[in-house]
Amino acid sequence: MSGESAHDGGGLDDDQNDESVVRRDRFSGGPARSFLSSLEADRRIFEADLEVDRAHVVMLAERGIVADDVAGDILTALDTIEVSGHENLPDGEDVHEAIETAVIDRIGEDGGKMHTARSRNDEVATCIRYRLREDVLEAIETTLAVRESLVDVAETHQETVMPGYTHLQPAQPTTVAHWALSYEGAVRRDTERLLEAYDRINRSPLGGAAFAGTTFDIDRERTAELLGFEDVIENSMDAASSRDFLLETVQALSTHATTLSGLAEDVIVFANRGFVDLSDDYASTSSIMPQKKNPDTLELVRAVAGDAAGAVQGLTTTLKGLPRAYNRDLQRATSHAWETADAVTEASEVAAGAVATAEWNDEALAAEAGEGFSTATGVADLLAANGLPFRTAHEMVAHAAESGGTYEAIEAAADDVLEEPLESYVDPAAVEDALDPVESVASRDSTGGPAPDAVADQLESARDALAAEEAALEETKAALEEAYETLRTEVNEYV
Numbered sequence: 001m002s003g004e005s006a007h008d009g010g011g012l013d014d015d016q017n018d019e020s021v022v023r024r025d026r027f028s029g030g031p032a033r034s035f036l037s038s039l040e041a042d043r044r045i046f047e048a049d050l051e052v053d054r055a056h057v058v059m060l061a062e063r064g065i066v067a068d069d070v071a072g073d074i075l076t077a078l079d080t081i082e083v084s085g086h087e088n089l090p091d092g093e094d095v096h097e098a099i100e101t102a103v104i105d106r107i108g109e110d111g112g113k114m115h116t117a118r119s120r121n122d123e124v125a126t127c128i129r130y131r132l133r134e135d136v137l138e139a140i141e142t143t144l145a146v147r148e149s150l151v152d153v154a155e156t157h158q159e160t161v162m163p164g165y166t167h168l169q170p171a172q173p174t175t176v177a178h179w180a181l182s183y184e185g186a187v188r189r190d191t192e193r194l195l196e197a198y199d200r201i202n203r204s205p206l207g208g209a210a211f212a213g214t215t216f217d218i219d220r221e222r223t224a225e226l227l228g229f230e231d232v233i234e235n236s237m238d239a240a241s242s243r244d245f246l247l248e249t250v251q252a253l254s255t256h257a258t259t260l261s262g263l264a265e266d267v268i269v270f271a272n273r274g275f276v277d278l279s280d281d282y283a284s285t286s287s288i289m290p291q292k293k294n295p296d297t298l299e300l301v302r303a304v305a306g307d308a309a310g311a312v313q314g315l316t317t318t319l320k321g322l323p324r325a326y327n328r329d330l331q332r333a334t335s336h337a338w339e340t341a342d343a344v345t346e347a348s349e350v351a352a353g354a355v356a357t358a359e360w361n362d363e364a365l366a367a368e369a370g371e372g373f374s375t376a377t378g379v380a381d382l383l384a385a386n387g388l389p390f391r392t393a394h395e396m397v398a399h400a401a402e403s404g405g406t407y408e409a410i411e412a413a414a415d416d417v418l419e420e421p422l423e424s425y426v427d428p429a430a431v432e433d434a435l436d437p438v439e440s441v442a443s444r445d446s447t448g449g450p451a452p453d454a455v456a457d458q459l460e461s462a463r464d465a466l467a468a469e470e471a472a473l474e475e476t477k478a479a480l481e482e483a484y485e486t487l488r489t490e491v492n493e494y495v
Contacts, residue, residue: 042095044338046086048130049095050078051487052123052206055226057114058490059219066113072494074114077106079495096120096127117216121240121326122208128334129201129245130227135341136198136249137477142348143191143256144470146263149356150184151462153177158452158459161437162275162365163374170372173437176360178450181458183263188462190256191469197249198476204229208239211325226490228483241325246337250315253344254308260344260351261305264298267354271295274364279357282350297350304347311336369437373405378440379431386426392417407431 042049054075061071081089081102090105092098097120103111157176164174204227207213207220213236220232233239270276271293284296315336318329376397383393396410396417403409410431414422422431433439445451448458 043086045124045127045131046095047082048127049099049123050082051227051484052126052130053078053099053114054491055223055487056118056123056206058226058487058494059223060113060116061494062222063217063219065116065216065218068494070110070113073107074103074111075491076495077103077111080106094120094124096123117209117214117218118206119208119210119240121210122205122236125205125208125240125242126227128337129203129205129229132201132245132249132337132341133198133228133480135338135345136194136201137473139253139256139341139345139348140191140194140198140469140473142345142352143187143194144466144473145352146187146260146348146355147184147191147462147466149352150180150187151459151466153355153358153360154180154184154455154459154462157360157362158455160360160362160365161369161441163368163371164450168269170374172377172444173369173374173440174450175441175452175455176365177452177455177459179266180355181455181462183259183266184462186259186262187256188465190252190259193252193255194249195469195472197245197252199230200248201245202229203231203233205233205239205242208233208236211237211240226483226487228480237325241322241327241330243319243330243333246333247312247315247319250308250311250337250340253340254305254312257305257308257340257344257347260347261302263351263355264295264301267358268295268298268302273368275361275368277359277361278354279359281357282354298354301347301351301354304343307343308340311340366437370435373401375435375437375440376401376405378434378443379410382426382430382434388418388425405435407435 057066057071057074057078060066061068066074078099081099084102086095089095089098090101092101100111100115103114105111154177157180160176161173162176162179163170164172164179204220204224206223206227207218224230224232233242267276267278271278278293278295278298280293282295282297283293285292285294315333318333318336322329379400380390380393380397383396384390388396396413399417400406400409400413403412407428411422414420414425418425422428434443441450443451445454448454
């Protein structure tokens with residue numbers, strides 16, 4: 001999408017002599033026209049531009065800047081253009097110019113009055129924000145779906161013991177619920193970041209004009225209200241030229257994609273070890289090896305994080321060092337946001353579905369929960385709780401691990417390291433319990449731990465947060481719908 005000296009859309013063919021509504025004869029031809037064009041890329045903001053046009057024209061009429069009958073003609077033409085669709089727009093450097101040209105074609109020169117008191121600079125910035133709100137709300141909705149899936153898994157598997165890993169090595173036993181809620185917490189923060197980004201997107205730049213405001217007596221707050229924006233970007237130069245909201249959004253989406261990539265990697269590894277079985281809807285088979293069941297969808301979820309990170313870098317590089325106010329470089333900026341929003345939202349939907357439909361192998365998980373003497377830390381903690389310095393307990397249990405980590409190995413390590421019987425420090429029955437993965441998990445009941453009681457508290461917190469953010473999302477959607485209906489009502493006063 002372009003701005004200022006172009007209309008953010010399609011260019012004219014080299015051999016065309018038609019005057020551009022913006023460029024006029026002097027700048028309407030030449031081989032650079034197609035290079036400048038963003039008309040096809042602007043398809044995504046076609047409806048947004050029509051809404052922005054309507055709100056602006058209604059405001060101009062209310063302020064007496066454009067006569068009511070002219071406003072009615074323009075608004076009627078915009079309705080006709082919407083029905084015809086983007087594909088039937090006339091040639092133009094961008095969608096904004098093409099729509100204005102179409103209005104003029106229908107009602108004559110008075111159609112050009114729709115562009116009074118604005119520039120394509122503030123117009124395109126408003127259109128981007130208007131459409132991006134929709135994309136971010138959809139992305140937020142998918143984060144809630146991922147969290148719902150994870151919470152459901154956690155509720156079902158509060159006592160399903162599984163091996164826990166650090167460095168992909170057996171570390172300590174935990175539960176499927178504890179694992180699932182670890183990702184729920186991360187995705188919850190992803191939701192929060194997107195909600196915060198939405199708040200900064202939802203501010204109107206309309207009325208900032210090219211960058212230096214306008215001499216007309218406009219009402220920026222009115223157009224913001226009609227378009228459902230919570231506020232205006234006060235400084236007109238900032239309003240027309242800033243794209244930090246794009247960067248923040250792509251960064252938030254990239255962070256969420258990174259969370260999803262980790263989730264996908266875990267499930268891929270767990271599937272490899274027989275801990276979880278993906279639904280056939282989220283897997284595929286080999287073209288040559290019929291026994292294979294491949295976690296293809298999650299591998300693609302994992303890859304999306306790389307695309308999103310690349311978009312952050314590309315957008316950052318485009319924006320880096322741009323002077324105020326408008327620069328045509330910005331035409332290349334917006335695609336990073338659209339592509340990232342689409343890819344990450346789809347990946348989030350797939351991840352939610354894969355987690356929701358996967359089946360956990362309780363027996364295989366339980367069998368591996370004690371793998372690699374994973375209860376060693378619990379034994380060391382037990383010894384420390386009974387008076388032995390933790391570092392000494394750590395050394396003794398490490399010595400026992402070299403001999404297999406059995407009760408007998410711990411007894412022998414006590415004789416070697418402590419030069420005293422194990423029983424002189426701790427009840428043998430307590431050691432046996434500490435060696436049991438189920439008892440080990442149950443003992444870790446600190447806040448946020450894997451013990452069922454601790455997990456129950458985490459589940460309550462997760463459910464409360466999920467309900468609050470679902471309600472906030474519905475409230476936000478309702479506010480946008482109310483603004484949409486208000487604008488419809490105002491438009492109908494003139495057509």
